[in-house]
Amino acid sequence: MVARWRHLGTYDLAYFIVRNSCMIQTMPIMIDTAQLRRPFRAVVDSLDRGSMAELINRVAARKDAEAFRELFQMFAPRVKSYMMRQGADATTAEELAQETLLMVWRKAALYSSDKGSASTWIFTIARNLRIDRLRREVPWQELPEGHDEEESTDTPPDVAVVERERQKRVQDVLATLPQDQSAVVGLSYLEGLSHSEIADRLKLPLGTVKSRMRLAYQKIREAVEDLK
Amino acid sequence: MKITHHPDDATLMSYAAGSLAESLAAVVSAHIAMCPTCRNEVRVMERIGVALMETLAPASLTRACPQMALRAMEAEVGTPLAIEADPLSDIPSPLQHLAGTRIDEIRWKRLGMGIWNVPLKLSHVGDGDLRLLRVGPGRAMPEHGHGGSELTLILRGCYSDEFGEYWPGDVADLDELVEHRPMAHPKFGCVCVIASERPAKFKGLFGRIMQPLTGL
Numbered sequence: 001m002v003a004r005w006r007h008l009g010t011y012d013l014a015y016f017i018v019r020n021s022c023m024i025q026t027m028p029i030m031i032d033t034a035q036l037r038r039p040f041r042a043v044v045d046s047l048d049r050g051s052m053a054e055l056i057n058r059v060a061a062r063k064d065a066e067a068f069r070e071l072f073q074m075f076a077p078r079v080k081s082y083m084m085r086q087g088a089d090a091t092t093a094e095e096l097a098q099e100t101l102l103m104v105w106r107k108a109a110l111y112s113s114d115k116g117s118a119s120t121w122i123f124t125i126a127r128n129l130r131i132d133r134l135r136r137e138v139p140w141q142e143l144p145e146g147h148d149e150e151e152s153t154d155t156p157p158d159v160a161v162v163e164r165e166r167q168k169r170v171q172d173v174l175a176t177l178p179q180d181q182s183a184v185v186g187l188s189y190l191e192g193l194s195h196s197e198i199a200d201r202l203k204l205p206l207g208t209v210k211s212r213m214r215l216a217y218q219k220i221r222e223a224v225e226d227l228k
Numbered sequence: 229m230k231i232t233h234h235p236d237d238a239t240l241m242s243y244a245a246g247s248l249a250e251s252l253a254a255v256v257s258a259h260i261a262m263c264p265t266c267r268n269e270v271r272v273m274e275r276i277g278v279a280l281m282e283t284l285a286p287a288s289l290t291r292a293c294p295q296m297a298l299r300a301m302e303a304e305v306g307t308p309l310a311i312e313a314d315p316l317s318d319i320p321s322p323l324q325h326l327a328g329t330r331i332d333e334i335r336w337k338r339l340g341m342g343i344w345n346v347p348l349k350l351s352h353v354g355d356g357d358l359r360l361l362r363v364g365p366g367r368a369m370p371e372h373g374h375g376g377s378e379l380t381l382i383l384r385g386c387y388s389d390e391f392g393e394y395w396p397g398d399v400a401d402l403d404e405l406v407e408h409r410p411m412a413h414p415k416f417g418c419v420c421v422i423a424s425e426r427p428a429k430f431k432g433l434f435g436r437i438m439q440p441l442t443g444l
Binding site for chain 1: 236237238239241242245246247248249250269271272273274275276277278279280281282283284285286287288289290291293294351352353376377403425
């Protein structure tokens with residue numbers, strides 16, 4: 001099967017879409033069987049999330065090119081491998097990684113560290129760009145100001161510390177998921193497969209795929225609940 | 229707005245992962261624009277994506293950080309395709325580029341039997357079905373099973389089926405095994421947006437007659 005990635009100029013960012021994708025059927029299928037057999041483990045030490053937020057703030061405040069370069073070096077290689085895992089060839093993946101980081105440059109002013117982690121923000125940009133590249137036609141709608149966030153009444157004393165802790169707990173739960181749950185979560189998040197496609201791939205009923213997803217999420221939600 | 233029916237956690241996860249079918253994702257976006265609870269769930273679910281991205285070995289880059297491009301981009305203008313905000317809008321913002329901003333301005337196509345609809349255009353890769361549906365007061369939708377998953381978001385009025393009552397903001401999240409017979413509210417009728425992963429299969433005489441005509 002051949003991926004239907006279209007080649008576009010690196011800075012052709014006129015369109016963008018809210019989220020999500022179908023169409024994974026047309027993407028190459030790459031199951032990393034090693035990944036399916038063992039639980040997820042971060043291959044590198046977690047990024048220093050406190051300083052990432054600060055780098056983004058520096059980009060936002062004064063278009064600090066040095067701060068941007070650091071962000072780029074931190075994220076672009078990982079975003080590239082995410083894109084490749086989702087079915088993009090190396091050239092397209094690198095281009096999408098560049099676009100993702102350039103979007104960070106452009107939109108840094110919209111990021112606010114009390115609204116969530118910097119890495120989550122960058123992940124959502126990467127994910128949306130991937131979807132957009134698949135769909136092209138549908139213009140991305142900016143959500144209205146303030147839409148995305150609830151007013152936080154009790155701001156944690158140290159946002160960055162809580163943020164690190166939260167992300168670490170998510171990683172810990174993922175690393176200890178039973179194999180059947182980590183397989184469906186990986187196919188959904190990394191291979192970009194819909195539940196129906198996962199069901200086909202693993203020869204499982206759709207309901208089983210969904211319940212494994214739910215079980216995995218319940219553990220994660222419990223693990224971060226007290227940090228909300 | 230009191231929302232009591234939410235999408236399934238598995239549906240929200242697929243949305244957060246970016247792997248939900250386009251038609252279903254449109255409905256989830258519209259729902260989370262109305263539902264702070266699900267918005268927060270999705271944010272937690274996005275962390276899974278971040279954590280998994282970190283399990284991937286970083287790929288080596290062939291090109292350096294594009295410093296020059298940054299300067300070029302500073303000269304660029306604008307946000308893409310912003311729709312002018314409509315203070316009286318009653319269509320959730322993620323659907324406005326497809327459906328306009330007001331329910332009363334929708335140009336309905338009549339299907340008969342007290343039912344109107346408007347198919348909404350998906351991108352070239354979207355093979356599901358997304359449409360607005362208006363069902364007159366007390367009217368029933370024909371019974372149908374589902375090809376894959378189906379999501380219904382109520383925009384106005386109410387419908388009820390075997391699973392309860394659905395008011396604006398509520399989502400019915402049904403999979404392929406479910407057959408139901410939604411009935412529009414006897415007084416208010418119902419306006420909703422329905423997404424299916426595949427075309428819905430109507431049963432019974434009405435469905436057999438209507439399906440070739442409507443594509444529903």
